[in-house]
Amino acid sequence: MIKSIYRCIFLTLILFVLLGGIYPLIVTSVGKIFFPLQSNGGVEYIGSQAVGANLIGQNFSSTKYFHGRPSFAGTLGYDGLSSTPSNLASTNPKLFTDINMHIIKILKGNPTVKRTDIPVELVTYSGSGLDPHISLQSALIQIPRVAKSRNIREDKVTKLVHSSLEKPIFGFFGVDIINVLFLNLKLDNEFNNN
Structure with a gap:
């Protein structure tokens, strides 16, 4: 024993x-x-100042920045301590309400965009609630707003967007994506924080 x-x-x-x-x-x-x-943690610095983490989506609300996916993480969204999907079923009225709210917000902030041009990822929550990436189409529809807010030509912003594309792993696992934080940091760097 x-x-x-x-x-x-x-x-x-x-x-x-x-x-x-x-x-x-x-x-x-x-x-x-x-x-x-x-x-x-993928923390990005400008000098010794931490400006964000490239592995976690962040809330960019200024018109001079590209916006990422909506977040369901935490009370106000983008809470790294509360990473969670919405878990709303496709039949849940709250999901329908949230999607419509995001569509209205995008159309209000981007007057040149038609409802049918909005990619689904800009109006739905990601699985983690903290996705740092958007598709090329999601970035392209935001170019007129960003260019106008910064008082620069759209073709310059378009070139910057295309230079920010991240290719799929091995060229075929996934789709081309853009890290929103990297793109916004490039914007500030390229156009002197206009």
Whole structure:
């Protein structure tokens, strides 16, 4: 009986050391070596000032910036501590109300855009509620607003958008996407914070 208790205690201690110490140390080390930017949260700096994280969507509300997907994370959205999908069924009236609210907001802020031109990801929540990317089409419909707000030509903004495209993994896993934070930082850098 005492032998069995010692075995249980020994096994518990071994598993504690393996799973509570050695395994996390190995995973953290592999992350730091092979994925240094991602393992540190993808925080972007201008000088020594942190301006955002490229792995987490953020709320850009100014007309001079590109806007990302709506967020359901937290009370006000974009809460990294409350990453969650909306879990609203397609038959839920709240989903319909939210989508219409997002459509109205986009049409109001982008008067040149027609309702049929709005990509679905700009009016629906992502699975995490914190998606940092938008599609090329989502960026293209925002170009007139951004260019007008910054008093620059649309073709210059279009060129910047196309230079910000991230290609799919191996060229075919996924679609072309644009990181909204990177694009907005490029805008500020290229056009001197106009």
